[in-house]
Amino acid sequence: DAKTTQPTSMDCAEGRAANLPCNHSTISGNEYVYWYRQIHSQGPQYIIHGLKNNETNEMASLIITEDRKSSTLILPHATLRDTAVYYCIVPSYNNNDMRFGAGTRLTVKP
Amino acid sequence: DAGITQSPRYKITETGRQVTLMCHQTWSHSYMFWYRQDLGHGLRLIYYSAAADITDKGEVPDGYVVSRSKTENFPLTLESATRSQTSVYFCASTQFGGGETQYFGPGTRLLVL
Numbered sequence: 001d002a003k004t005t006q007p008t009s010m011d012c013a014e015g016r017a018a019n020l021p022c023n024h025s026t027i028s029g030n031e032y033v034y035w036y037r038q039i040h041s042q043g044p045q046y047i048i049h050g051l052k053n054n055e056t057n058e059m060a061s062l063i064i065t066e067d068r069k070s071s072t073l074i075l076p077h078a079t080l081r082d083t084a085v086y087y088c089i090v091p092s093y094n095n096n097d098m099r100f101g102a103g104t105r106l107t108v109k110p
Numbered sequence: 111d112a113g114i115t116q117s118p119r120y121k122i123t124e125t126g127r128q129v130t131l132m133c134h135q136t137w138s139h140s141y142m143f144w145y146r147q148d149l150g151h152g153l154r155l156i157y158y159s160a161a162a163d164i165t166d167k168g169e170v171p172d173g174y175v176v177s178r179s180k181t182e183n184f185p186l187t188l189e190s191a192t193r194s195q196t197s198v199y200f201c202a203s204t205q206f207g208g209g210e211t212q213y214f215g216p217g218t219r220l221l222v223l
Contacts, residue, residue: 032209043200043214044153087152091209096141096160097168098209100153 004088009105012082018075020104022088025069031092033064035073036100037084044087044100047073078108113137116201116215124223129188131218133201142184143168143202143212144176146195153200159184160207191222 005023012018024033034049048055048062050071055062061074075082087103114135123129133142140161145153145168155168159178173195175187184203188195198219202212 034209034211041198041217043202043217044212046211046213049211089209095209096143096158096166096207097155098143098212099155099169100145102152 004090004101006086006088006101006104008102009107011107011109012075012078014080014108014110015077018078018082018106018108020073020075020086020088020106021070022073023070024088024090027068027090028092031090033062033068033071034089034091034098035060035062036087036089037082038087038103039081039084047086078106080108080110082106083108114201114203114213114215116199116218118218119216120219122221122223123191125192126190129191129220131186131188131199131201131220133184133186133215135182135184135201135203135213137203137205137213138181139203139205139213140181141204141207141210142178143204144174144184144186145200145202146170146197147200147217148197156186156199158207188220191220193222196220196222 035047036044038044050062064071085103091098117132143158144156147153157176159165201215204210204212
């Protein structure tokens with residue numbers, strides 16, 4: 001897997017957008033960027049993934065830079081329930097060992 | 111809409127005992143995975159399976175045994191539990207491997223005394 005770097009923790013005010021960055025400078029051309037989150041004590045939950053175009057779904061938006069060396073997960077209107085650890089993962093193609101690092105602990109504050 | 115389930119959800123055992131953690135999925139996904147998560151750390155892959163009767167090691171396989179006789183089940187056995195295996199164990203599944211979206215179970219919290 002391409003190595004990813006994320007900030008250890010971030011805070012966000014409730015109702016504001018949460019922007020979570022991830023660096024993946026060694027990403028290869030056919031490798032996707034995946035985001036998962038883990039709410040306290042629960043199993044990780046898939047959020048979104050992308051290759052090179054920006055993506056949006058009902059949970060979040062994913063912005064990938066043109067050189068694909070970094071990306072940002074955007075939660076447009078963060079709520080208290082979005083408090084979780086967010087993982088940015090770049091799994092190698094055909095590699096089933098998806099490496100979850102330490103992630104970013106997002107705390108949404110009232 | 112059962113999805114992926116794990117049992118037991120909580121388990122306390124003693125050093126040296128054999129423990130089996132169960133994972134069951136109702137999607138008929140080909141791939142299944144076992145991860146462990148130690149307090150304050152990310153997930154680490156123990157074993158995975160690409161199909162029935164096909165298994166492979168992950169990052170931390172030592173001390174664990176898996177089998178996959180049926181597509182929907184993927185049990186994880188600790189043959190002789192050690193205190194270092196105290197952890198939260200998550201099972202996941204996906205239809206296609208190679209980094210495709212994985213769907214996780216609720217986890218089993220194992221304490222080895």
